Amino acid sequence: MNLRVDQQIISDWIPDGAKVLDLGCGNGTLLNHLQQRQVTGYGLEIDNSKFAECIKAGINVIQADLDQGLSQFADQSFDFVILSQTLQAIQRPDFLLREIVRVGKKGIIGFPNFGYWQCRAQLALAGRMPVSKTLPNAWYETPNIHLCTIQDFERLCDDHRLDVLNHSIVNHKHKDSLGIKLLPNLFGQIAVYLVQKQTS
Amino acid sequence: MPESIPADSVGLVSPSTLHIDDPLKLDCGRVLPHYDLVYETYGELNAEHSNAVLICHALSGDHHAAGFHTMEDRKPGWWDTAIGPGKAIDTNRFFVVSVNNLGGCKGSTGPNTINPETGELYGPDFPIVTVSDWVRSQAMLADKLQITQWAAVIGGSLGGMQALQWAISLPERVRHTVVIAAAPKLSAQNIAFNEVARTAIKSDPDFHDGYYMAQNTLPRQGLGLARMLGHITYLSDEAMGEKFGRELRSGAIQFGYDVEFQIESYLRYQSTSFVERFDANTYLLMTKALDYFDPAKEFDDDLTATVANIKAKSLIISFTSDWRFSPVRSREIVNAMLAAGKSVSYAEIEAHQGHDAFLMPIPRYLEIFASYMQQVANEGENR
Numbered sequence: 001m002n003l004r005v006d007q008q009i010i011s012d013w014i015p016d017g018a019k020v021l022d023l024g025c026g027n028g029t030l031l032n033h034l035q036q037r038q039v040t041g042y043g044l045e046i047d048n049s050k051f052a053e054c055i056k057a058g059i060n061v062i063q064a065d066l067d068q069g070l071s072q073f074a075d076q077s078f079d080f081v082i083l084s085q086t087l088q089a090i091q092r093p094d095f096l097l098r099e100i101v102r103v104g105k106k107g108i109i110g111f112p113n114f115g116y117w118q119c120r121a122q123l124a125l126a127g128r129m130p131v132s133k134t135l136p137n138a139w140y141e142t143p144n145i146h147l148c149t150i151q152d153f154e155r156l157c158d159d160h161r162l163d164v165l166n167h168s169i170v171n172h173k174h175k176d177s178l179g180i181k182l183l184p185n186l187f188g189q190i191a192v193y194l195v196q197k198q199t200s
Numbered sequence: 201m202p203e204s205i206p207a208d209s210v211g212l213v214s215p216s217t218l219h220i221d222d223p224l225k226l227d228c229g230r231v232l233p234h235y236d237l238v239y240e241t242y243g244e245l246n247a248e249h250s251n252a253v254l255i256c257h258a259l260s261g262d263h264h265a266a267g268f269h270t271m272e273d274r275k276p277g278w279w280d281t282a283i284g285p286g287k288a289i290d291t292n293r294f295f296v297v298s299v300n301n302l303g304g305c306k307g308s309t310g311p312n313t314i315n316p317e318t319g320e321l322y323g324p325d326f327p328i329v330t331v332s333d334w335v336r337s338q339a340m341l342a343d344k345l346q347i348t349q350w351a352a353v354i355g356g357s358l359g360g361m362q363a364l365q366w367a368i369s370l371p372e373r374v375r376h377t378v379v380i381a382a383a384p385k386l387s388a389q390n391i392a393f394n395e396v397a398r399t400a401i402k403s404d405p406d407f408h409d410g411y412y413m414a415q416n417t418l419p420r421q422g423l424g425l426a427r428m429l430g431h432i433t434y435l436s437d438e439a440m441g442e443k444f445g446r447e448l449r450s451g452a453i454q455f456g457y458d459v460e461f462q463i464e465s466y467l468r469y470q471s472t473s474f475v476e477r478f479d480a481n482t483y484l485l486m487t488k489a490l491d492y493f494d495p496a497k498e499f500d501d502d503l504t505a506t507v508a509n510i511k512a513k514s515l516i517i518s519f520t521s522d523w524r525f526s527p528v529r530s531r532e533i534v535n536a537m538l539a540a541g542k543s544v545s546y547a548e549i550e551a552h553q554g555h556d557a558f559l560m561p562i563p564r565y566l567e568i569f570a571s572y573m574q575q576v577a578n579e580g581e582n583r
Contacts, residue, residue, distance in 0.1 A: 019541075042544075051547065052564070052567055052568050052571055054545075055515075055568050055575070059545075060543055061546075062534065062546045063546055063547050072534070072538055
């Protein structure tokens with residue numbers, strides 16, 4: 001199983017032997033990959049067929065609804081809590097973000113950037129809700145109910161007194177371009193952030 | 201009656217009896233000087249003895265979990281949906297052992313076997329055994345079968361509690377546990393239902409304080425009532441509604457107290473067929489074993505500490521409509537295992553069949569169960 005662009009970035013940030021919790025772990029690709037580096041932990045997944053794939057892959061997976069929070073986990077019980085390409089489908093992303101940094105010493109959040117120029121263009125020029133490779137559903141049937149831009153996300157981190165330890169903003173081909181460097185919120189398609197609670 | 205044996209059946213099987221002469225000290229303080237365990241096996245034990253799976257039965261179950269005893273059998277063993285060639289517990293890969301628990305009524309030493317001290321049936325004098333006692337006796341069976349470590353210990357309901365107790369009591373001897381539709385202990389409501397069942401049995405005039413066999417009778421009314429009550433708790437409102445609704449046997453109400461609704465007729469049938477195949481003293485004993493099950497008690501009621509020594513990997517499964525042991529109860533086990541950092545997976549299966557769902561051929565349940573067991577088998581073969 002090949003890693004997605006965001007999963008590749010996340011994998012690079014996680015050291016061997018770390019203890020991780022992967023929220024919305026899908027078919028367990030990332031965890032399966034991390035297991036080869038003695039990374040331990042659990043995936044949380046609500047979807048029936050993805051859950052079954054995790055079991056087939058020998059991943060520890062808990063069927064749970066992320067909108068219910070992470071009350072089954074103790075404070076700071078994981079080195080990393082990962083939420084990749086799922087933030088936008090959560091009822092209350094702010095609540096889950098607080099849960100992520102409560103349960104994890106560090107949080108890793110990956111999301112599609114709604115500030116990407118094509119999204120902006122579709123709305124501004126065509127006057128239609130954006131549909132893209134990252135966000136393929138029509139507005140009325142999309143599970144992606146809470147889309148945000150890179151700026152929005154950074155502001156949310158600020159409001160929650162989270163330090164951004166690292167971030168990576170790329171396009172689908174995992175390419176970092178001059179455009180992305182200069183104007184990430186306009187040219188970045190996928191953003192991944194490594195955050196932790198401010199210590200003071 | 202099976203006209204022919206289905207290809208995915210273990211086929212015709214027959215039980216074996218193991219006589220154990222080593223005394224078994226029970227939690228109640230009494231000692232069974234020697235005892236018999238009746239069991240069935242399906243599949244072949246491999247040369248490394250690494251593919252053995254123990255099936256633990258629930259309240260009214262027994263050792264006959266799969267296949268047929270004769271071509272005249274109306275139904276296969278109680279968990280035939282899950283055990284057989286190519287099934288979730290694949291007998292092409294696993295050596296499956298299914299044992300009738302001590303205190304049972306299908307051949308293992310229990311209330312309707314002879315007490316060597318008196319030469320009479322034990323009856324109500326048979327000691328109350330606990331889930332831990334069962335685990336100890338099953339370990340004796342494992343020793344005799346030269347199984348030092350089970351690939352998996354598996355059970356639903358009271359059987360799931362035994363699987364959990366195995367992992368807690370004998371961590372070195374279990375590689376995996378599958379705990380289905382169980383709970384870490386009974387709630388007050390669970391115990392209340394059991395007490396109503398026991399009261400029904402004990403208040404039957406034919407119960408004779410448990411010595412009904414000596415009087416050549418059976419507490420049919422009481423045991424039947426207990427079964428009716430149990431059956432209601434095994435089904436969901438929705439499942440009962442779907443199966444029976446308010447359907448009437450004769451098409452119109454009769455303004456009388458005879459059986460009118462189909463559900464009444466069904467419960468009566470369940471009750472009368474049960475009393476012919478099950479022993480009232482065993483029923484009492486099994487409900488007590490359920491009530492007493494509380495492994496965390498020895499650990500200051502700390503379930504996380506209780507599971508801390510577990511070495512086995514676990515799969516915990518619950519069913520959405522199960523209100524006897526609801527998903528909340530399974531999650532208590534899961535959360536303790538998570539807190540203790542154990543290797544655990546948890547599936548919550550959408551099913552309308554209530555507690556009985558664990559015996560049903562629900563595709564998603566069996567798919568997850570089978571996938572997990574394939575991992576167990578692969579792991580065993582790579583050892």
